[in-house]
């Protein structure tokens with residue numbers, strides 16, 4: 001079969017990191033080829049070289065069996081390569097059609113024929129089932145649609161080889177499914193697709209062949225039909241990975257958190273949590289599942305002091321803490337792993353050891369009077385770093401310079417080391433690779449076993465089903481039912497997520 | 509290269525480049541840049557009198573630079589240093605006129621405290637407005653500047669005014685005057701500079717060593733994370749504005765206590781706004797701000813001498829503008845430096 005892409009013995013050195021170490025990548029024409037690897041494995045770097053954004057230090061690139069040397073993306077585009085970046089590069093206040101022609105509207109000088117462009121966009125959108133309205137403004141489109149605009153942009157420029165760098169990281173499961181059917185359509189039309197990911201289920205679903213990378217090197221090239229998730233994970237992480245969480249049953253006794261008829265409004269003053277009641281006991285993980293936007297965020301904010309509830313009571317260890325401030329709640333034993341670690345969890349401009357004390361920056365042992373005790377803070381951070389294996393082991397590095405997985409480890413480590421009675425956890429593994437996910441799951445279970453009560457909110461069904469001791473499903477601000485995850489099917493959970501009450505399901 | 513070194517190198521290189529670029533302008537108007545810069549240098553450092561004038565000019569600039577820089581660190585853009593300076597000077601004067609009965613050891617610190625409190629209170633208005641209503645401090649502090657401007661013109665002509673000609677207040681009590689460090693000809697070198705430097709050191713310690721500094725900087729970097737960490741955002745906004753205003757107020761107060769010995773209405777002459785440039789050049793670092801203020805002070809002082817050799821003193825405005833441009837666009841400087849290193853390496 002014809003080879004669309006050959007990257008041969010590619011080497012790329014960054015200061016301090018050998019990002020690509022003699023990498024070989026061969027992609028056949030008309031296949032969907034996945035490149036997988038943990039964060040920092042060098043996938044993006046490799047693709048940037050294929051797209052002309054970076055120049056390899058050494059090695060050779062061939063496109064359709066012809067040797068090339070790109071000076072920039074323009075050369076790559078001319079050879080039929082298109083790339084959809086991890087971060088979209090669209091102009092928000094322009095329309096879809098305007099964005100698509102941006103940068104390639106040279107045929108008729110400055111004033112190009114927008115109507116012609118719209119027609120072409122519409123045509124492309126139809127023929128691949130993309131369903132994008134060419135006249136819509138980018139800012140009005142959901143993320144999944146914006147991604148399709150990026151795809152159309154590459155097709156408009158005549159791409160035969162499409163690179164998608166972690167396209168599913170920003171998508172909901174439904175959007176991911178839709179993306180996959182688009183990709184299959186593109187493949188049927190003879191396009192070649194390079195799909196970057198670290199989510200193994202997706203890779204198994206969509207690829208024909210898979211190249212696995214670890215620490216800048218290729219550790220395996222596999223046929224989808226001849227491999228399984230376990231093998232890929234091993235090649236990716238470099239050791240066996242445990243997928244099912246090992247978890248002894250909870251030894252629940254005293255109630256740590258009791259929520260009674262809680263009502264919470266969001267910033268638009270709409271009721272988002274409508275009369276929720278539940279209890280979490282010592283040494284128990286209480287899961288809350290549901291589709292994003294059904295009041296989970298507002299519930300978490302109300303429980304952690306970031307938002308005042310309208311009605312109802314919150315009782316922590318027997319004490320009414322309704323409407324108390326973050327500081328008061330933290331002092332009473334609440335800790336919080338937020339869903340957005342960049343917005344809430346970290347001060348990215350602060351060094352790691354400053355981030356390590358956020359929330360406890362004014363208490364012993366981190367202060368001497370009104371002054372920070374830098375020596376104690378740094379010692380504490382060093383201990384935590386080795387305990388949680390944060391990398392790189394540099395406590396003075398700024399928060400922004402850690403990888404996503406290690407940033408999350410910083411947050412998790414900080415909140416767990418506060419010795420909480422109640423830990424509120426929201427989306428703890430969003431955007432993390434297998435290794436980091438496994439680590440955080442284990443850490444949560446361990447914490448549970450020391451008697452901490454954990455409220456876990458997650459959109460990942462697998463995660464919440466395997467970690468929770470008891471599980472509630474939220475829909476439209478209410479709890480549709482509280483179940484034992486071992487005694488319920490995924491279908492039942494799915495129906496509850498869609499607004500069916502558990503009693504009604506079991507009655508039929 | 510690490511960030512600290514950059515923060516240090518960028519302003520220095522910017523100054524050198526600004527002087528080089530401005531020398532082209534001087535050439536274009538048919539003058540000799542070497543002669544012009546020699547005069548500039550002589551004007552700033554050529555005599556005791558020159559050095560004394562530099563220090564007098566530098567003192568309030570350190571404080572307004574600190575005021576703006578401190579605000580920046582806490583995520584606030586205090587454009588109101590001008591107004592806070594005037595309010596500080598005015599109220600400190602009103603106090604200092606009436607303290608003849610006090611010994612200097614009491615009168616001097618108390619006058620400073622009154623001036624700082626006035627500046628702090630005035631700036632806190634903008635802080636409270638932001639904390640309570642979300643009104644942006646840039647808008648409110650500009651409004652407060654105008655209020656201070658007209659209020660002070662009124663106060664210095666009607667209730668406080670004495671004599672004829674330029675509006676002015678009566679002299680403050682001798683016990684509230686700052687003792688001069690030395691007197692050169694008729695110019696008294698004020699000991700205010702010592703107060704300004706101490707203020708810079710104190711601000712440095714607050715920002716880098718204390719829990720409050722941690723909270724203020726944290727709020728400036730990421731208010732969401734700060735709130736998540738139990739830091740009270742609205743309290744910190746008001747506090748940061750108040751501290752910033754106290755520094756501006758002190759700037760105005762020291763001018764009264766050490767230089768004019770009376771309130772002259774809108775005495776500031778743009779020193780509040782200069783604070784913005786100085787904070788920028790000093791990279792919002794208190795110690796950097798001392799040097800940035802010194803740089804501005806010496807450019808201003810030296811420019812008169814430049815005028816004598818036939819180069820318009822406004823050239824220093826060009827120098828100043830280019831420095832600010834280059835510091836703000838520090839990537840340009842970084843790129844040039846990195847190029848140089850590459851050229852050397854190859």
Ligand SMILES: Nc1ncnc2c1ncn2[C@@H]1O[C@H](COP(=O)(O)OP(=O)(O)O)[C@@H](O)[C@H]1O
Pocket residue numbers: 014015017018019037038039040041042043044045046
């Ligand atoms: N521009 C750069 N400068 C320095 N190091 C970089 C740069 N881009 C990537 N790296 C480093 O190269 C390694 C590979 O990064 P990347 O290709 O982004 O990995 P992946 O996409 O697989 O997560 C990482 O260690 C990363 O920190």
Ligand SMILES: [Mg+2]
Pocket residue numbers: 040043044045086165166
């Ligand atoms: Mg990447």
